[in-house]
Amino acid sequence: MRQWTIEKPERLTFDSVRKLNVRIVAGKLAVLASDGPPTLEVTEIDTPPLLVTHDDDGTLTVTYKDLTWDGLLGWLRPGRRSAVLALTVPKDCPVNVGVVSASAVVAGFEDRTSVRSVSGEIVLDGVSGEINADTVSGAVESRGLVGDLSFKSVSGDLTVAQGTPRRLSVTTISGRITADLELPPTGHVTMNSVSGDIVLRLPHAVETDVKIRSNSGRLDAAFPELDHSVQPGAKTLGGRIGGGMASLTANTVSADVTLLKGAHA
Amino acid sequence: MSPVFGHGRLRLYLLKLLEESPRHGYEVIRLLQDRFLGVYSPSPGTIYPRLARLEEEGLVTHEVVDGKKVFTISDRGRDELNERLDELADLEQEISDSVRDIAREVKEDVRDTVKSLREELTQMARDVRQGPEQDSRKAWREQKTEWQRHKREWQRQTGEWKDEWKRIWSDGFTGEGSRDGDAQLGQMLAEFVEEVRRDAAAARVSEETLATAQDALYDAARRIRDTLR
Numbered sequence: 285m286r287q288w289t290i291e292k293p294e295r296l297t298f299d300s301v302r303k304l305n306v307r308i309v310a311g312k313l314a315v316l317a318s319d320g321p322p323t324l325e326v327t328e329i330d331t332p333p334l335l336v337t338h339d340d341d342g343t344l345t346v347t348y349k350d351l352t353w354d355g356l357l358g359w360l361r362p363g364r365r366s367a368v369l370a371l372t373v374p375k376d377c378p379v380n381v382g383v384v385s386a387s388a389v390v391a392g393f394e395d396r397t398s399v400r401s402v403s404g405e406i407v408l409d410g411v412s413g414e415i416n417a418d419t420v421s422g423a424v425e426s427r428g429l430v431g432d433l434s435f436k437s438v439s440g441d442l443t444v445a446q447g448t449p450r451r452l453s454v455t456t457i458s459g460r461i462t463a464d465l466e467l468p469p470t471g472h473v474t475m476n477s478v479s480g481d482i483v484l485r486l487p488h489a490v491e492t493d494v495k496i497r498s499n500s501g502r503l504d505a506a507f508p509e510l511d512h513s514v515q516p517g518a519k520t521l522g523g524r525i526g527g528g529m530a531s532l533t534a535n536t537v538s539a540d541v542t543l544l545k546g547a548h549a
Numbered sequence: 550m551s552p553v554f555g556h557g558r559l560r561l562y563l564l565k566l567l568e569e570s571p572r573h574g575y576e577v578i579r580l581l582q583d584r585f586l587g588v589y590s591p592s593p594g595t596i597y598p599r600l601a602r603l604e605e606e607g608l609v610t611h612e613v614v615d616g617k618k619v620f621t622i623s624d625r626g627r628d629e630l631n632e633r634l635d636e637l638a639d640l641e642q643e644i645s646d647s648v649r650d651i652a653r654e655v656k657e658d659v660r661d662t663v664k665s666l667r668e669e670l671t672q673m674a675r676d677v678r679q680g681p682e683q684d685s686r687k688a689w690r691e692q693k694t695e696w697q698r699h700k701r702e703w704q705r706q707t708g709e710w711k712d713e714w715k716r717i718w719s720d721g722f723t724g725e726g727s728r729d730g731d732a733q734l735g736q737m738l739a740e741f742v743e744e745v746r747r748d749a750a751a752a753r754v755s756e757e758t759l760a761t762a763q764d765a766l767y768d769a770a771r772r773i774r775d776t777l778r
Contacts (some may be wrong), residue, residue: 314652319583319642325778327649364718370649390655407659443663451736462667469746470739483670531735531744542674 288336290326298322301373302342307351307382308312308334317375317392328368346371353400361529362390381406383422401440423459425527441480449473464546467492471530477539484532484549485544491526494543498536505543556639559591563599564630565637566624567712572620573602 288296301322304377306516307311311328314507324336324346354400369385373379381388383404390399391409398415399406401422408415412484419440426433426525432451435442437459444452454461454475461475461482467490475482481501486492494510496503503512503521510523521541534541559642566577583590603609608626611618620690622630622703749758 313658314649316648316652316655319580320650323648325648329760336683370652389652389659391652391655401720406655409655409659425659427659427662443667445659445662445666462670463731464666464670469743470736472735472739483674485670485673501677504674504677506673527746529739542677544670544673544677 285340286338289330290329290334290336293327293328295326296324296336298324298338300342301338301344301377301378303344303378304371304373304381305343305345305347306369306371307353308367308369308386309348309351309384311366311386312368313381313388314385315379315381315385315388315390315393316370316372317377319373319374320372322371322373324369324371326367326369327449328366329398330366332362334367343469344373349420350443351382359481364479439480467530467532469529471528471532473532473534475534476536477534478537479539480536481539482534482536482541483544484542485546486525486532487546488548489526490530491528492523492530492532493522493528494532494545495522496520496532496534496541498534498539498541501536501539504541506545507543510543558636559595559599559641560603561630561633561637563596563603564608564626567620567622568627568630571619573614573617573619575617577620 298321299388304315306315322344324344326334332348335345335347335349338450341344346369352405367455374466375392375394376418376524377393378398379390379393380398381390382400383406384402387405387407388399388401389407389409390397390411394412394413396414396416397408397411399408399417399419401417401419401424403420404422406417406419406422406424408417408424408429409428410428411426415429415433416432417424418436420437421439422437423441424435424443426438426442427446429444429447429449431449433444433447433449434451434453435455437456439458440456441460442454442456442462444465446466447463448466448468449471450468452463452465452471452473454474456476457478457480459477461477461478461480461484464485465471465487467473467486469491471492473484486507494505494507496505497518497520499518501519503519505521507525509525510521513522521543562581563577566572566580572580574593577600578591578593578596581596600609600611603626604611606625608623608629609620610623611620613619650729745762752758
């Protein structure tokens, strides 16, 4: 195991990284997939120093001494602790990112990617595989997502542009959900929202079963094959588009749900 | 195009890539794309003439393997690379600088895409909702009555939801994110249907096929149900 203490801007190169853990408080974080040698570049740093550990099994950990995964959400210590860093590691490397208020860009990974944020904004680009994003109030913006995404937030918004989810699971209290999805036959989308509005766009020729339910939210769909029904305390909008198979489920308390139809292919 | 490759540096980087291992042209292009995260995407029209020129100068050689030219660095090529090691170090540094630029570009790019998507979908949603004026008013009145009638009901449900949410939230943030059995079963079922669909698309589905399918599905459902008990 090797260890470094980073007190000033610095650049480190590692021979092999098989797993990445990075947790910072404030500032900016970029984690990019690259074929080149794995590198960490710190361009700005406050006190205290960042601790970098490279284990023998290839696990690279970048964090503060006193910042654990558990402590991340309750991080209320004084001080700025701002750092700007960029990491490049291989694309098949599992990545765990944790930020308090720092913004994070994560691009190009294909294995398991987990991002946790308190208020920092998260940008995911071209990330595939199994993705977990949990935030309190930070927004998550993703482009070109493929695979499984599980998103949980209190008030953080989620936007998915050009998403091809195999499984997409969203749970939020008041975060707004906006998604433009290609739904493969095995696609399985589940959304639970209390008051965060949901706007989804599906392809013109999508084949999916739909079940949307809300207590008091407004449900609209550009697909005439779906039926509205009103039962005590709940409205539902459901049915089968095309031959069905993919599945789309949404539950809200007061949030509106709008299902849009993409242009002809 | 990335500023990284000014001043004949692409040549240096090509030599470096070939020094790592013999490669064919397509591989070189792909490696450049990967190292620059798709931001620098050289075209074959840039790379192949460069490789040909390196060969004319005797810095690389090629042999044809499976109909593709595979380039290998020559001793002279290695000499040039060794002479320019400092320059190569600078170049590597600039590549790491460009990683930061790339991160920034990725961020701005995604932001733009996301922003315009949000605007577009918001506008579309507005159009879908508007519909014929009268309908929407009527719908609104109905909704209002509905809402009042069931206010108590949904308050109760909100309470349930809160409990549910608390549960979800307390289970949440577990990190590694293992898929539970339920979800895996869902995936298996979906994959099964996809497979059968594909097979059925290539053939004619007759009454008999449907009857057989019905039986097979019934059997399968029974067996799965048995294991669930």
